[in-house]
Amino acid sequence: MIRLFLSLCLILFSTVAAVAQQIQIVPAQVYGPWHGTLEAPGTRVTLVFRLSSSESGELAATMDIPGQSVKGMAIPEAGLKQDSLYLRIPAGGIAFAGKLTGTGTINGSWKQSGMSFPLALTKGEVPVVRRPQMPVPPYPYQEQEVTVENKAAGITLAGTLSIPTGKGKHPAVILFTGSGKQDRDMTLLEHKPFLVLADHLTRQGFAVLRLDDRGAGKSGGNATMATTQDFVSDAQAAYTYLKTHQAVNLEKIGLLGISEGALIASSVAATNKDVAFVVLMAGSAGPGVDLLVSQNEAILKSQLQADELQKYLKLRRAQFEVAASNTEMFEASQKIRALEQEARASLTDKDKQLAIMLSPQAENAVVAQIMTPWMRYFLAYDPAPALQQLKMPVLALNGSKDLQVPAAANLVATEKALKAAGNKRYTIKELPGLNHIFQTADTGQVHEYGTIEETMAPVALETISTWMKGVMK
Secondary structure, three states: OOOOOOOOOOOOOOOOOOOOOOOOOOHHHHOEEEEEEEEEOOEEEEEEEEEEEOOOOOEEEEEEEHHHOEEEEEEOEEEEEOOEEEEEEHHHOEEEEEEEEEOOEEEEEEEEOOEEEEEEEEEOOOOOOOOOOOOOOOOOOEEEEEEEEEOOOOEEEEEEEEEOOOOOOEEEEEEEOOOOOOOOOOOEOOEOHHHHHHHHHHHOOOEEEEEOOOOOOOOOOOOOOOOHHHHHHHHHHHHHHHOOOOOEEEEEEEEEEEOHHHHHHHHHHHHOOOOOOEEEEOOOOOOHHHHHHHHHHHHHOOOOOHHHHHHHHHHHHHHHHHHHOOOOHHHHHHHHHHHHHHHHHOOOOOOHHHHHHOOHHHHHHHHHHHOOHHHHHHHHOOOHHHHOOOOOOEEEEEEOOOOOOOHHHHHHHHHHHHHHOOOOOEEEEEEOOEOOOOOEOOOOOHHHOOOOOOOOOHHHHHHHHHHHHHHOO
């Protein structure tokens, strides 16, 4: 699943009780794909296991995680015993054990880092989902495969430039994806939001450049140690490239980013005063520590009692602040671990759900997540100074059901920063009923993203294109 803005919600579920009746498994009976869904408060992940016979006749297995673009991951240990299937990935501390309960069902549990989640599998592929907004060629415009050189980083980025029909030079916009390693279409759970958006904007008369992130798709580089600042460098290279393209009006090039991409867009625009306009979709406007605390609160408030939630948020804020500091890596890790242990030791009998979330087994995962280079940079980053330098037209949009970048607080902070810039050409809008990726949503929880047929709400598409055409008159 797209990282967008990471929420550290580690929940332990009790294991599903196995059916008592024993059914002898015949190896050939389990060959083929099996799919199931892991669920935890605020998240849902679909897994696909593919079982077959190896050359030696032993059971072989691989795993797909469609929502995270993982396909064919090897499962080193796979076996059958009487009525049970066993799968293990020792390097990840991952194991699945389940019992055959029918010709096409296996009930069991997924274990990872000491946590256990119920997981029921069904024989067959994941049902095909409808994505009715997906553009289908031939398109009424031209598409060019392009490459962008980031000489400072020594990498080449690959992407697509869509160019409207008609003679002359066209106004243009560059799209910047949310966090996590994304392809040019920002592919997520079989949705392609940037393909849908680029198609819409090109039909409205804009040339649109969208790129594979470094390390994704056909782009070079390695995103493992990269931070937002590195992605800003890539974005600057894209802007420099587009200013030389013969089909583009160099005086009418705008920037559009979603989630972390909004931070990138505002940062590039702050140092390039000739940027024609900026569109901020679900962009945060306060320090990373504050955003992640508010994100955790929005996602978990329906899962925890009020007092448990406050204890959890207090712990996470303290840990985030350590990670955001200049404290040396080992020392910071030890402080974060000590805070986790102190919080766990202070729990009472009433903190039952919190005790599950702060289990000793989850501690290592928490430290590892918080201490990545990307996370440390993001937690310490404050987007307000960049926003305070934007003098060009700015459109800031958030969905009212966005739980990852809560709309109210961030739109208010964005407007405050733009006012401080003396900017009088901005538009701030909260779009009712839309989630973080601008779908019409029920709860706004992340697990809904893949279940919604709509890729991007028409009201969001029309709001963006109408505003862009208005400022480019």
